[in-house]
Amino acid sequence: MIEGLDGAGKRTLATGLTEALNAEGRTVASHAFPRYGISVHADLVRDALYGKIGDLSDSVYGMAVLYALDRRGAADEIRKDLEEHDVVLLDRYVASNAAYNAARLHQDEHGEFVEWVRELEIERFGLPVPDLHLLLRVPVEVAAERAAKREQDDDARARDIYESDGGLQARCGVVYDGLANIGWLAPWQVVDGRSNVNFRSLLGPLFTP
């Protein structure tokens, strides 16, 4: 699973890893969450993030359930991919829901919230437990600069309410670090994303989490 702040470079990392794995003769399946344009739940997430569904986005638990329903719809496909491919790369997964939405709550509520996300997505929805999280860590300012650059390259991609909230991104970075420290749900490997990532150096950890 590739995790990190908005604009951290997750999609770039997923592409680089896929190329490096293919060059080693490994087959790769990949998915990115939310699955905009693929799932009705993801499209509802997008509408909420752009303020098109009243005050739905104010509800931390409501948003988390929508993200989780999007993933639940992909569970069978992910399980099939796990059988048919050497590696399944997911650009955001359950940990995104824990990190981003915990970051919208008071710090005292974080522990209870991340446990609720685990219980909802893994136990009730039966989503596969990841083998490894790759946390692409970059300073918030760098992630924001990259997100802004990407916006210039693709003007159809305006910033959503999470992306435009620098405070949220900073708190989310702190929650991610906490999840990585306790090895939440699965092992975590922190990847320094400030400069170019050496994709080949990550192939070992992918097979020995």
Ligand SMILES: Nc1ncnc2c1ncn2[C@@H]1O[C@H](COP(=O)(O)OP(=O)(O)OP(=O)(O)O)[C@@H](O)[C@H]1O
């Ligand atoms: N290591 C890097 N150094 C410099 N620029 C980078 C690096 N990685 C990615 N970028 C650039 O930063 C921008 C955002 O990258 P990318 O789309 O991969 O991020 P992302 O984490 O998937 O974003 P989001 O979560 O918002 O979809 C792109 O313009 C990309 O080319």
Ligand SMILES: Cc1cn([C@H]2C[C@H](O)[C@@H](COP(=O)(O)O)O2)c(=O)[nH]c1=O
């Ligand atoms: C999958 C997922 C995502 N989020 C948050 C993280 C981002 O700020 C937005 C949208 O994701 P994108 O990478 O910008 O397309 O949603 C979340 O809170 N919970 C999730 O499960």
